[in-house]
Amino acid sequence: MTVRIDNATIVCHRHEDPVVLEDHSILIEGGFVQDVFPSAQIRNASDASVIRPGEVIDGSKHIIIPGLVNTHHHLYQSLTRGLRSVQDAPLFGWLAALYQKWKHLDFEAVKLASQISIAELLLSGCTTTSDHFYVFPRGSDVRIEAVLEAAESLGIRIHACRGSMSVGQSKGGLPPDECVQDERDILADCGRVLEQFHDPRPGSMRRIDLAPCSPFSVSEGLSRDTAALARQHGALLHTHAAETLDEERYCREKFGMRPIEWLDKLDWLGTDVYLAHCVHLSGADIERLAATRTGIAHCPCSNMRLGSGIPQIRRLLAAGARVGLGVDGSSSNDGNHLLAEARQALLLARVAGGADAMTVAQAFTLPTLGSAAVLNRPELGNIAPGCAADLALFRRDDLALAGAVEQDPLGALLLCHVGRADCVLIHGRTVVKDGRVATLDTGGLVERFNRLVCEKYR
Known part of the structure; x- marks a missing residue:
């Protein structure tokens, strides 16, 4: 399925240096990034995968970094x-x-x-x-x-x-x-x-x-x-x-x-x-x-x-x-x-x-x-065409980033105390949604784990 994330603030690498791209879109297909482009270009696009993707994610409230x-x-x-x-x-x-x-x-x-x-x-x-x-x-x-x-x-x-x-x-x-x-x-x-x-x-x-x-x-x-x-x-x-x-x-x-x-x-x-x-x-x-x-x-x-x-x-x-x-x-x-x-x-x-x-x-x-x-993984660690669609989305309106996000989104993430990602994609699949792990019941996991630690590892 094709996924398009729109209107996001993206922090990625160009020529090995980090750059901040405002109001950009990411096109994902088959688990890989197909394109990164200004969201304003969508209205003039002719590619069907860009115009009508299987899913559209609103990224306007997010800073997106490579996984x-x-x-x-x-x-x-x-x-x-x-x-x-x-x-x-x-x-x-x-x-x-x-x-x-x-x-x-x-x-x-x-x-x-x-x-x-x-x-x-x-x-x-x-x-x-x-x-x-x-x-x-x-x-x-x-x-x-x-x-x-x-x-x-x-x-x-x-x-x-x-x-x-x-x-x-x-x-x-x-x-x-x-x-x-x-x-x-x-x-x-x-x-x-x-x-x-x-x-x-x-x-x-x-x-x-x-x-x-x-x-x-x-x-x-x-x-x-x-x-x-x-x-x-x-x-x-x-x-x-x-x-x-x-x-x-x-x-x-x-x-x-x-x-x-x-x-x-x-x-x-x-x-x-x-x-x-x-x-x-x-x-x-x-x-x-x-x-x-x-x-x-x-x-x-x-x-x-x-x-x-x-x-x-x-x-x-x-x-x-x-x-x-x-x-x-x-x-x-x-x-x-x-x-x-x-x-x-x-x-x-x-x-x-x-x-x-x-x-x-x-x-x-x-x-x-x-x-x-x-790890000899050139397809990881960046957001660019050909890279694996591994993305971490942090909310711009997170209290921990207030003020700093308007100064410098990258500096905000590195210098402030960000609690958790709001959404995480791995190979194009959502594994964290709304700040919670989407693939496993962590509440039940923690309960079982604490019981095990009490019984055998204290």
Whole structure:
């Protein structure tokens, strides 16, 4: 069906720079944007799809932006967000405590938690998310299908990362042995998931990435074998890297080098790799990441929440690195608001580098074109002919935007506290309507989820 949105304020990219288009229309057909044009041209149009579309949406009260792209998450972690015992813990202590909760994960818990996180993402204007799921406890029925089913039920576009941990505490790793898997089993399941679910076509709703968890939970052999398997299938690789000084010390003691040097040694840098965090980087690390076009998922709220540090985003961008945005896991943020994350990226950059360290335009680019580039998705992150029809509509008359929207619609969205999107389309399908998730009863979901958390994860 053809859909036309009229008389909207559109914020999109032209030649990589954000522009604001007033009183414009968007023509959507087959899940993709067919055209973007001044609404005044409709009266002179001759194309039947423009004159008589299947549906017309009045956009006069909306600011429309590209659907936001989240490059790093652990959807299941909404199970343990706000947990009192880890509210003030750094990463390693935080993980050590939470593994004791996560070793009880099962399929239904992961699916419910993922639905909760995805619903929040949708309401923030996020239309594509990467999810790094890496905890497969011994004896559990957990499979990556729990995440895939959650994504399908809500209609979000997903990069489901089949994560892995193989080095437990008995072998010098951080996770308990109950949470790690045999490497042969890991690789076999990675192959199965790629064969069964990976869809590399432009506009696909579901892709599989392979994602060993971290330097302190996997072996060099598994990292190499995983990279080879992913490259056989044309899939992306993802992991955590250079997140904390504890991780850096671990790598120096165990491998005799820094985290980025270790990844480089394993052939784990390149255009098919994206790394979460990259907080503690040397000048040589920055040059290497930029030269190899390795993607970086910047997670400012998580880095602040855990006290991990402030990434050098200004230097990375200046060097030509590909940088996107991620909300990270719901236990280390502890929310799923990607537009608010862009605001946080802006503010954190300015704390570190001054008022000119990041512009509003740069902050907007991080979860749009930046994140799309990190996931190798050129059809995402913009509103232009040929792009997927992933759109987030925010009301111009939102109280939080009053006054600011008349000054600068883009600045209003990035600098003010916008609560939620009014409407969200993914591949041309409405998934949020009137500020509510349209694809699932979130009231019933929250009730079931809170009951589960009380019973098993407090």
